[in-house]
Amino acid sequence: MKKEQLIEQAAHKMSQLPEAKIQEVSDFVDFLFSKIDNQILLDNAQQLSSESTSFDFLKEEEDLYSVSDLKDRYK
Structure with a gap:
């Protein structure tokens, strides 16, 4: 399924939910965005440290x- 179709399908399903459940969906979407942001920050930090000449x-x-x-060698 294409992105647009998935968005339309999700929006249609969400429109049938009670307001409290829509808030849960919104919170989950915020959580997903924060995971993406954290991964981007982590990737950038790893790239900076690997390119650094500090060590x-x-x-x-x-x-x-x-x-x-x-003196003694592990056997």
Whole structure:
């Protein structure tokens, strides 16, 4: 079904609901929009942090210890 058809069908069904139930539907739609907004913010934050050079100094740090430094090796 196309988006327009789904909207028309939902609007037709909603018009038959009592006012309290229409308010619940409206609240649910608001909830869905907030989830979308939160996901967009999260995606943008992840992109910014992955593109950031703040922790590049950790990539250049040499290893302090190696396998030869172990006293006991896990079996």
